[in-house]
Amino acid sequence: MAPARPGGELATRPLHFIWIVDCSGSMGGDKIKSLNFAINEALPAMRKVADENPNANILVRAVKFSDGAQWHVAQPTSIENFRWMDLSADGVTDLGKALKLVAEQLKMPPMEERALPPVLVLMSDGQPTDDFSSGLKELMDQPWGQKSVRIAIAIGGDAHLDILQQFVGNPEIKPLQANNSESLVKYIKWASTVVLKSASSPTGTGQDSKGAVPIPTPPPPSGYDVW
Amino acid sequence: MSQLLKPGQVVTLGISGAKCQVKQFLGEGTQGEVHRADLDGKPVALKWYFPEYLTVDVRLQERIKMAIERGSPSDRFLWPIELASAPDLPSFGYIMPLREPRFKSIIDMMKRRVEPSFRAVATAGFELAHSYLQLHAKGLCYRDISFGNVFFDPDTGEIRICDNDNVDTDGNPGSIRGTPRFMAPEIVRNESEPNAMTDLFSLAVLLFHMFMMHHPLEGKKEAEIHALDHAAMCKLYGTEAIFIFDQNDTSNRPVPGIHDNALVFWPIYPQFLLNLFMRAFTDGIRDSNHGRVRESEWREAMIRLRDSIVYCGHCGVQSFYDLDALRQSSGPVLTCWACRKSLQLPPRIRIGDSVIMLNFDTQLYPHHIDSNKVFDFSKPVAAVTRHPNDPNIWGLKNLSGDKWVATKPGNPTLEIEPGRSLAMAIGTRVNFGNRQGEIRL
Numbered sequence: 125m126a127p128a129r130p131g132g133e134l135a136t137r138p139l140h141f142i143w144i145v146d147c148s149g150s151m152g153g154d155k156i157k158s159l160n161f162a163i164n165e166a167l168p169a170m171r172k173v174a175d176e177n178p179n180a181n182i183l184v185r186a187v188k189f190s191d192g193a194q195w196h197v198a199q200p201t202s203i204e205n206f207r208w209m210d211l212s213a214d215g216v217t218d219l220g221k222a223l224k225l226v227a228e229q230l231k232m233p234p235m236e237e238r239a240l241p242p243v244l245v246l247m248s249d250g251q252p253t254d255d256f257s258s259g260l261k262e263l264m265d266q267p268w269g270q271k272s273v274r275i276a277i278a279i280g281g282d283a284h285l286d287i288l289q290q291f292v293g294n295p296e297i298k299p300l301q302a303n304n305s306e307s308l309v310k311y312i313k314w315a316s317t318v319v320l321k322s323a324s325s326p327t328g329t330g331q332d333s334k335g336a337v338p339i340p341t342p343p344p345p346s347g348y349d350v351w
Numbered sequence: 352m353s354q355l356l357k358p359g360q361v362v363t364l365g366i367s368g369a370k371c372q373v374k375q376f377l378g379e380g381t382q383g384e385v386h387r388a389d390l391d392g393k394p395v396a397l398k399w400y401f402p403e404y405l406t407v408d409v410r411l412q413e414r415i416k417m418a419i420e421r422g423s424p425s426d427r428f429l430w431p432i433e434l435a436s437a438p439d440l441p442s443f444g445y446i447m448p449l450r451e452p453r454f455k456s457i458i459d460m461m462k463r464r465v466e467p468s469f470r471a472v473a474t475a476g477f478e479l480a481h482s483y484l485q486l487h488a489k490g491l492c493y494r495d496i497s498f499g500n501v502f503f504d505p506d507t508g509e510i511r512i513c514d515n516d517n518v519d520t521d522g523n524p525g526s527i528r529g530t531p532r533f534m535a536p537e538i539v540r541n542e543s544e545p546n547a548m549t550d551l552f553s554l555a556v557l558l559f560h561m562f563m564m565h566h567p568l569e570g571k572k573e574a575e576i577h578a579l580d581h582a583a584m585c586k587l588y589g590t591e592a593i594f595i596f597d598q599n600d601t602s603n604r605p606v607p608g609i610h611d612n613a614l615v616f617w618p619i620y621p622q623f624l625l626n627l628f629m630r631a632f633t634d635g636i637r638d639s640n641h642g643r644v645r646e647s648e649w650r651e652a653m654i655r656l657r658d659s660i661v662y663c664g665h666c667g668v669q670s671f672y673d674l675d676a677l678r679q680s681s682g683p684v685l686t687c688w689a690c691r692k693s694l695q696l697p698p699r700i701r702i703g704d705s706v707i708m709l710n711f712d713t714q715l716y717p718h719h720i721d722s723n724k725v726f727d728f729s730k731p732v733a734a735v736t737r738h739p740n741d742p743n744i745w746g747l748k749n750l751s752g753d754k755w756v757a758t759k760p761g762n763p764t765l766e767i768e769p770g771r772s773l774a775m776a777i778g779t780r781v782n783f784g785n786r787q788g789e790i791r792l
Contacts, residue, residue: 237577
């Protein structure tokens with residue numbers, strides 16, 4: 125028998141979400157363990173955001189950087205199918221190369237002509253060891269780089285906040301300072317859900333009035349322990 | 352996962368002082384958590400707010416108290432029943448009825464995870480219009496009508512409306528502006544706060560989604576946008592909002608390959624429904640005070656739509672009788688949207704201004720035969736039947752408590768007592784008491 129009604133699903137636009145993760149030696153031990161844990165924790169909540177935003181086709185990827193930069197998850201993956209393989213930490217901090225990798229993928233093609241603003245979440249605990257500025261320039265030279273929502277999470281007290289602020293590019297959004305694992309979990313959850321939701325459906329409220337996507341206020345940090 | 356409430360936690364209910372025990376975490380949103388809880392052996396839903404949220408929405412508790420005092424507009428709302436608190440816990444919550452598993456989100460419908468029939472969709476549309484009308488009649492406004500807070504039973508179309516903690520007295524300022532794509536253009540343009548008029552626009556957008564599986568303002572203009580960010584949305588849904596089927600402005604027509612649902616669904620429906628959507632998104636955009644389609648109009652249209660349903664004799668799908676199309680076209684034929692064969696129309700009964708198609712499963716309700724009656728779909732007054740000895744003879748069974756009188760030119764008058772059936776002969780006039788109907792083909 126013919127289907128009860130014709131047609132297909134509600135039309136969607138892709139929403140690319142990219143984790144950009146520092147895997148340098150200093151991230152070893154508790155930091156990388158917390159990060160791996162936090163991303164896994166965030167996945168069910170991300171699936172819920174995807175479920176509640178039928179206009180967005182959320183596609184997740186990840187870049188890791190230490191000595192050089194590589195795609196950790198290279199294929200844009202729907203959130204139902206996305207699985208996080210734990211990262212390990214070793215090497216230096218080639219953030220510039222990581223941004224170039226992302227910039228390459230934001231060119232059209234392979235980036236679609238019609239999409240929602242991509243969300244880029246950078247997590248780092250220290251100083252870049254390569255040419256960060258040229259990496260950032262390549263990213264921002266891309267129209268999709270300019271339209272992207274960029275969030276930075278500083279892990280621990282040695283992160284270079286100035287660099288992270290340059291990446292974010294919006295003076296009204298500060299890098300988030302995660303000084304313990306609980307805060308890291310919280311911020312990763314926030315970036316992967318609240319920010320994701322804002323990019324799917326920008327509301328116009330919240331602290332960002334100039335950028336492509338208004339970003340609601342992040343949660344307060346947790347606890348008092350320091351790495 | 353750190354939660355505010357743990358299973359076993361006991362909270363106290365505001366007015367009664369009754370105790371309510373947390374049983375199971377159900378989910379969380381941006382405002383708080385929802386748990387299944389036990390109140391004297393009865394399961395309820397318990398929502399508990401994040402402490403941070405209370406600083407964002409300062410009038411929250413006041414609003415919920417007001418909602419509890421006013422009472423639910425109808426049983427279709429999952430309405431706050433009592434406030435809940437606990438001495439050792441920050442923040443507060445409230446209890447409301449639990450949503451039964453048979454209710455699915457409209458989002459599930461958008462993702463084609465559930466497939467309601469056209470009849471179920473029309474029923475859901477009726478219940479939505481009816482429910483929001485009752486809410487507005489109480490002097491309230493919902494402020495966030497979108498597909499995230501409406502649920503429906505895909506089999507019957509019965510609805511449930513959730514997230515009633517944003518409901519407020521019409522005219523009060525609030526912190527919620529609505530959901531993008533559903534917000535009225537004047538809200539997108541920052542010219543107005545949510546109110547009952549903006550609710551009407553959001554309702555129209557919701558209904559359009561349910562019937563057309565597409566957004567009313569996403570056509571060529573949407574296709575031309577590369578990055579759909581906040582600024583682009585403000586134009587598309589605010590400053591440059593144009594209906595995709597605007598009769599006078601073709602600048603935003605749906606683009607084949609991108610906006611196919613709109614192109615596929617629009618021609619299926621009868622003209623009277625399309626006219627209503629046309630008004631909702633032309634006058635309804637330009638004139639926020641007087642141009643919007645009212646709930647009573649949607650309600651009437653949904654009933655008329657349900658009454659227009661016919662089945663394709665070849666492939667069995669539901670389609671619609673369209674009197675306006677028949678009058679306009681050169682031939683007296685409607686075609687099936689699925690198999691493209693011509694629709695064999697069943698008899699219909701005309702009662703006053705209503706035309707009801709007499710399908711094998713058609714039922715008539717109190718409002719059909721008595722202009723004084725309100726809508727009540729639990730008590731059918733008539734149903735189409737077949738003769739027990741000859742399935743080719745179709746009849747109309749009297750399910751009401753009153754006698755009908757039927758006349759046909761050249762035939763004796765017939766009386767149909769409750770429980771008896773009248774043969775569906777063309778030209779028969781039926782007197783139901785308050786109203787008269789005529790069977791036609």
